[in-house]
Amino acid sequence: MKPATILIVDDEEHIRLLFKEELEDEGYTVDLASNGLDALDKLKRSAYSVIVLDIKMPGMDGIQTLAEIKKINKDQPVILCSAYGEFKQDFASWVSDGYIVKSADTRELKEMIRRVSGV
Amino acid sequence: MDSVNILGKVIEISHSNLEIASRIEAILNILAHEMHIEEAALYTLDKDKRLSCRFMNRTSRLFGILSGYRCHVGEGVVGTVAQKRVPQYFTSRNVPPRFGCLFYADLDGATDRYKAFAFLPLSDDSFVYGVLLLCSSGRETIVDSEKIVLSIISRELGGILHTYDLLVSSKKRISELATLSELGRVLTSATEPHLLLQNIATITAKSFNAAFTTIKLAHSFVRLDFQRFTSGEIDAAIEGPLRDLESEALRLRRATSLGDHPLEAAPNGGRLALYCTPILSKDRVLGTITFCKKSEQQLAMEEDDQYLVSAVANYISSGLETSFLNTKLRDVLKELGDAQKRVIEHEKLRSLGEMTASIAHEIRNPLVIIGGFTKRLARQVQIDEKDNRYIEIIIGEVARLETILNEILDYVKDTPLLQEPCNANSLLDEILYLLASDKIWERVRIVKGYQAELPSVVCDVHQIKQVFINIILNAFQAMGGGGTLTVRTEKALYQDRSCVKVSVADTGGGIDPSLLDNIFNPFFTTKERGTGLGLAISNKIVMHHDGHIEVRNRAGEGATFGIYLPINSKTQTREG
Missing domain, CATH: 3.30.450.40 (GAF domain)
Structure with missing residues (x-):
């Protein structure tokens, strides 16, 4: 079975690196984007099982990016991942599939990816 | 009798600066002495329209008897003279049985020796002020020329009494005015x-x-x-x-x-x-x-x-x-002041909160990176036990920082309340069961005093649970892990609203009274490792529910926290 491919979208280079390595350890193929436009660009060229999307990013922020992603593919699974806990209640209205507060403990993130991607 | 001499003396005294009583007595003395009369007594008309004998000449013997009685206008000779304002003269042969209110018998042995009597009204054109009574034992009658002198003198005495009345009433008015003005001063001050x-x-x-x-x-x-x-x-x-x-x-x-x-x-x-x-x-x-x-x-x-x-x-x-x-x-002004203070405090906290939130967010990314990569190191690198311990410490401290950030952000955010009915007894049971299943609770005795059939409170159960956990954990920590934790529920009133009151009492020695005022302030803590946000968050949550948290110190024993939650929240009432 082809391993699931994950797209990490975050403006922080080291966050991208951390998540990439953590997820690759789990057997996922990981692609990276450093901002919203970059992410949309990549999405047009390849398909992803799950997109992990930061919210606070310069230029196009995560919520705007999310809307654009859904325009391209309304069934695209997206997990919002942010340093802000206070938007947690709102994620349902943003039609994302999950909301996670960034943590050094990546178990919750992995668990959510497993659930959302079904892999 | 030298009429001119008498009148001269009387008028001189009448217009002197002597006190009123001295003037009257001096005139009575002159009368008695110059006219050879033993008794010269003066009745005055009191406010209650009764006559009483108040003044006499120096040698009077009757005064002691007369002054003990008062008579009404019209009663006896004195009363009649006062009423009719006509002088009356008697001799021992025709003197009536009553002078004033006295019966003759009362004067037995006292009046027998008197032969001439004169009763003169003391009045001016409009008013009678008293009666002059004269009795003489040495003289048979009072002659007409003397009667003229007496009528002039009685006019003069009437004038003095009038002056006296005016003086008394003006003194009284002045004192009344003084009283009223003093009262006025008190009322305004x-x-x-x-x-x-x-x-x-x-x-x-x-x-x-x-x-x-x-x-x-x-x-x-x-x-x-x-x-x-x-x-x-x-x-x-x-x-x-x-x-x-x-x-x-x-x-x-x-x-x-x-x-x-x-x-x-x-x-x-x-x-x-x-x-x-x-x-x-x-x-x-x-x-x-x-x-x-x-x-x-x-x-x-x-x-x-x-x-x-x-x-x-x-x-x-x-x-x-x-x-x-x-x-x-x-009170209203104070309330207004308090409200204003609360608004300012709230504003301060809000801006402080916003600042804190933004710092917290900025910190979270580097923290996640440090913690995340340290964890990877711990998993991947072959290291000795000592290094491994160091790495564990880094991971533990990062987890602690993350907890602090979560608490800060919890405090800062204004979460809308989810309203649902909640039974405090069951919620407390659930919390206590979870907490007490931990081994570190072994030495804590839990006493429950629940009110049966406690009404439900409409609240955000998740948030209220956080409050109860915060306060119960504080109690646990205050007791150093051992003691008696008493949890009670009851119906109570807070600000005239029906509430469910949850009390949590510990045996941890209580809170320093000087700290009591601060314990609900954000970032205030007595614990070595505390953010100082636990009680602040709890207080904020309860306030959002229109409730109230109170603290009571039981000196030398411990602290009791009381949490009041309205049975019907305001929002609920408004909608319902």
């Missing part, structure tokens, strides 16, 4: 009701020369700690009659009096009179003011005094109204 009433009692007691003055507030109108304000001492023997009189005045809504009450406890067997007036304000009875007078003074309240008393009562009523309005105004 004292804003505290109890101070106001105490001052009024003192001033009026002095002004009425009362043994005591006492102001009692009606039961229906007691908003003060004290009900009675007294100047002077209320004798134990008079307390009962005083209370009866006060209730009577309250019931009748008019002045009542109790005259000449024998006072058994008084050292000299004194007698007291009470005069009580209700204090009325529009349609309400605020209370009563009572004056007590001693018997040596005049017992009855004169008509003039009654006016003054009712003026005083009016002063008190308006003073109380003003004072209560002032108090109300002050």
Whole structure:
């Protein structure tokens, strides 16, 4: 079975690196984007099982990016991942599939990816 | 008799600077001496229209008898002369049996030796002020020329008495004005009701020369700690009659009096009179003011005094109204000030919160990176036990920082409340079960005092759970892991709203009283490793529910936290 491919979208280079390595350890193929436009660009060229999307990013922020992603593919699974806990209640209205507060403990993130991607 | 000489002396004295009483006595002495008359006595007309014998010449013997009695206008010879304003002259042969109110028999042995009697009205054109009584034993009659002199002198004496009356009444008016102005000063200067009433009692007691003055507030109108304000001492023997009189005045809504009450406890067997007036304000009875007078003074309240008393009562009523309005105004202003303070505090916290939030967010990314990669290191690198311990410490500290950030952000964010009914008993059971299943709770005895059939509270269960956990964990930590934790639930009132009250009591020795005011402030902590946000968040959550958290110190024992949660939240009531 082809391993699931994950797209990490975050403006922080080291966050991208951390998540990439953590997820690759789990057997996922990981692609990276450093901002919203970059992410949309990549999405047009390849398909992803799950997109992990930061919210606070310069230029196009995560919520705007999310809307654009859904325009391209309304069934695209997206997990919002942010340093802000206070938007947690709102994620349902943003039609994302999950909301996670960034943590050094990546178990919750992995668990959510497993659930959302079904892999 | 040298008429000119007598009249000259009399007029000289009459217009002298001597005191009124001295003037009258001097004239009576001149009369007696110059006209060879043994008895020269002067009756004055009192306010109650009775005549009493007040002055006499130096050698008078009758005065001792006469001064003991008073007579009405029209009664006896004295009364008739005062009424008809016509002089009457008698000899021992035709003197009537009654001088004044006295029967002849009372004067037996005293009047027998007198042969000539004269009764002269002391009056001016419009008013009679008294009666002059002359008795002589040395003379058979009083001749016409003497009668003319006597009528002139009696006019003069009438004038003196008139002056005296004017003087007395103007003195009285001045004292009344002084009293009223002093009352006015008190009313404008004292804003505290109890101070106001105490001052009024003192001033009026002095002004009425009362043994005591006492102001009692009606039961229906007691908003003060004290009900009675007294100047002077209320004798134990008079307390009962005083209370009866006060209730009577309250019931009748008019002045009542109790005259000449024998006072058994008084050292000299004194007698007291009470005069009580209700204090009325529009349609309400605020209370009563009572004056007590001693018997040596005049017992009855004169008509003039009654006016003054009712003026005083009016002063008190308006003073109380003003004072209560002032108090109300002050309370409202204080409330307003408090509200303003809360708004400012809230604003401060909000901006502090916003700043904190942004710092917290900035910190989170680097923290996640440090922690995340350290974890990877721990998994991947072969290291010795010591290094491994260091890495564990880094991971542990990062986790702690993350917890702190979460708490800070929890405090900062204003989460909308999810309203659902919640049974505090079950929620507490659930929490206590979870917490106590931990081994570190082994040495804690949990005592539950739940009220059966406790009503549900409509609340955000998740948030309220957080509050209960916070407070129970605080109690646990205060006891150093061992002691008795008592959790009670009951129905209670907070600010007139039905609430469920949850009390959590520990045996951890209590909170330093100097810290009590601060324990709900954000970032205030006594724990070595605390953010100081636990109680602040709890307090905020409970306040969002229109509830209240209180802390009580049980000295030397521990602290009790009381959490009041309204059974129906305001939002719920508005919608429902």
